[in-house]
Amino acid sequence: MKSIQDKFLFQDRNYIFGNWEDADSKETITVINPSTFEILGTVPKSGKMETDRAIGAAKTTFPSWKKKPAKERANILQKWFRLILENKEDLARIMTLEQGKPIAEARAEIVYAASYIEWFSEEAKRFYGDIIPSHKTDNRIFVLKEPIGVVGTITPWNFPSAMLARKIAPALAAGNTVVSKPSELTPYSAFALAVLGERAGIPKGVWNIITGDPVSIGASLLESKDVRKLSFTGSTKTGMYLMEKSAPTLKKLSLELGGNAPFIVFEDADMEEAVKGAMLSKYRNSGQTCVCVNRFLVHDSIAEEFVSRLSKEAAKLKVGNGLEPEVEQGPLINDAAMKKVELHVEDAVSKGAKLIIGGKKHALGGNFYEPTVLFPVNKEMLVCKEETFGPIASVMTFSSEEEAIAKANDTEFGLASYIYTKDIARIFRVAESLEYGMVGINEGIISSEQVPFGGIKFSGMGREGSKYGMEDYMEIKYLCLGGII
Ligand code: ADP
Numbered sequence: 444m445k446s447i448q449d450k451f452l453f454q455d456r457n458y459i460f461g462n463w464e465d466a467d468s469k470e471t472i473t474v475i476n477p478s479t480f481e482i483l484g485t486v487p488k489s490g491k492m493e494t495d496r497a498i499g500a501a502k503t504t505f506p507s508w509k510k511k512p513a514k515e516r517a518n519i520l521q522k523w524f525r526l527i528l529e530n531k532e533d534l535a536r537i538m539t540l541e542q543g544k545p546i547a548e549a550r551a552e553i554v555y556a557a558s559y560i561e562w563f564s565e566e567a568k569r570f571y572g573d574i575i576p577s578h579k580t581d582n583r584i585f586v587l588k589e590p591i592g593v594v595g596t597i598t599p600w601n602f603p604s605a606m607l608a609r610k611i612a613p614a615l616a617a618g619n620t621v622v623s624k625p626s627e628l629t630p631y632s633a634f635a636l637a638v639l640g641e642r643a644g645i646p647k648g649v650w651n652i653i654t655g656d657p658v659s660i661g662a663s664l665l666e667s668k669d670v671r672k673l674s675f676t677g678s679t680k681t682g683m684y685l686m687e688k689s690a691p692t693l694k695k696l697s698l699e700l701g702g703n704a705p706f707i708v709f710e711d712a713d714m715e716e717a718v719k720g721a722m723l724s725k726y727r728n729s730g731q732t733c734v735c736v737n738r739f740l741v742h743d744s745i746a747e748e749f750v751s752r753l754s755k756e757a758a759k760l761k762v763g764n765g766l767e768p769e770v771e772q773g774p775l776i777n778d779a780a781m782k783k784v785e786l787h788v789e790d791a792v793s794k795g796a797k798l799i800i801g802g803k804k805h806a807l808g809g810n811f812y813e814p815t816v817l818f819p820v821n822k823e824m825l826v827c828k829e830e831t832f833g834p835i836a837s838v839m840t841f842s843s844e845e846e847a848i849a850k851a852n853d854t855e856f857g858l859a860s861y862i863y864t865k866d867i868a869r870i871f872r873v874a875e876s877l878e879y880g881m882v883g884i885n886e887g888i889i890s891s892e893q894v895p896f897g898g899i900k901f902s903g904m905g906r907e908g909s910k911y912g913m914e915d916y917m918e919i920k921y922l923c924l925g926g927i928i
């Protein structure tokens with residue numbers, strides 16, 4: 444990491460009880476830059492032993508962290524928030540190097556990640572309990588909110604800092620201690636946040652990070668009775684596995700899983716705004732976000748125009764290495780992602796979809812894929828059934844509001860959805876009919892720290908951000924005080 448100013452931010456070992464440690468076996472995993480395939484470094488290939496030690500550190504430090512006055516925890520988080528913003532450039536470069544996204548998007552993600560830390564530093568002080576009128580004259584009823592204990596977090600590679608921050612911030616604000624397993628593809632962003640967390644005053648052992656084999660680290664977290672909660676962001680398949688394996692220790696769960704977001708454009712929509720929203724929602728992070736549009740549903744009277752305008756905009760996107768300032772679309776994360784995108788496009792074309800633009804590997808080679816528009820698609824195609832996770836806009840048509848709602852809901856998933864219309868009554872009719880946790884109305888970007896982000900159905904459970912995001916990291920305890928005569 445030659446290009447970062449503060450070299451200490453680049454850490455490549457586990458962070459356990461405030462120490463930077465190799466795996467016990469000294470084995471490592473290689474981390475590569477998905478734009479250039481250059482080796483960025485290695486991280487420990489840890490397993491059960493290291494995870495158990497990290498859980499031990501979190502368990503040991505839980506009582507003292509829990510006891511700290513909320514204001515002290517809040518002050519530490521606020522300092523951490525400021526340090527992240529001060530180090531934005533280095534953090535963004537680390538992210539682009541390991542994840543590939545354009546540097547402007549990486550900077551925006553750092554600010555977004557920091558916003559969760561700021562938000563929950565404020566929430567930490569305002570998480571009030573209740574006093575409930577009793578049914579008896581001689582007792583009083585109090586409700587307290589308390590931290591859960593040791594929390595395990597497992598996060599993905601698509602937003603290496605933000606997905607972590609929105610778990611760590613409420614967990615620590617509420618007084619929990621944490622063991623984190625970032626994605627083995629993008630571990631350095633997590634370690635860099637830990638360096639700044641330590642500088643901000645997070646006590647040693649309160650937050651621990653380990654990298655390595657997902658299955659064996661996962662197994663230790665799952666089997667441990669000391670880990671009382673698991674918070675996961677990733678695929679539905681892994682989420683289901685974690686839920687099943689959490690049963691014997693009855694862990695609380697937050698699961699932020701895959702999506703299959705519909706983006707409905709009605710005949711009365713502002714076309715320019717719809718195309719603008721579509722571009723932001725579809726092509727950001729090369730289409731590798733869980734809330735990015737997977738299916739465009741466009742009224743058949745305007746479908747041709749929408750496809751033509753969207754294609755014109757998408758074709759302008761500059762693809763390349765995210766460190767080049769003018770690049771707007773980086774690479775896909777790895778070969779597996781490339782294969783999935785290729786399979787989805789091939790499948791759609793073989794079933795009758797036309798390639799309006801793109802549809803193949805970019806001339807740059809490697810993990811770069813052309814911004815693509817497919818039209819018309821239908822529900823038999825993989826692009827409509829599964830999350831494509833690539834820069835592929837798949838457009839289908841509808842002729843009535845009922846049909847649009849039925850098609851939008853025709854999926855196991857229920858994370859984000861989008862509608863574009865100027866009709867107020869329709870906004871409410873459709874928004875209330877959509878089986879999704881989030882609805883963007885004439886808005887293509889809907890996530891921020893003050894909103895409850897999360898899904899229903901196969902998209903998971905729990906909410907991140909907002910006042911609701913804090914509740915997911917707290918237990919309710921009720922005190923019944925008798926003998927008041
Ligand atoms: P994606 O397909 O988006 O990479 P995954 O669900 O495979 O989604 O990965 C998300 C996170 O879950 C990553 O940190 C990954 O290492 C982790 N992971 C994957 N499989 C397991 C598992 N069996 N146990 C624990 N963590 C896992």
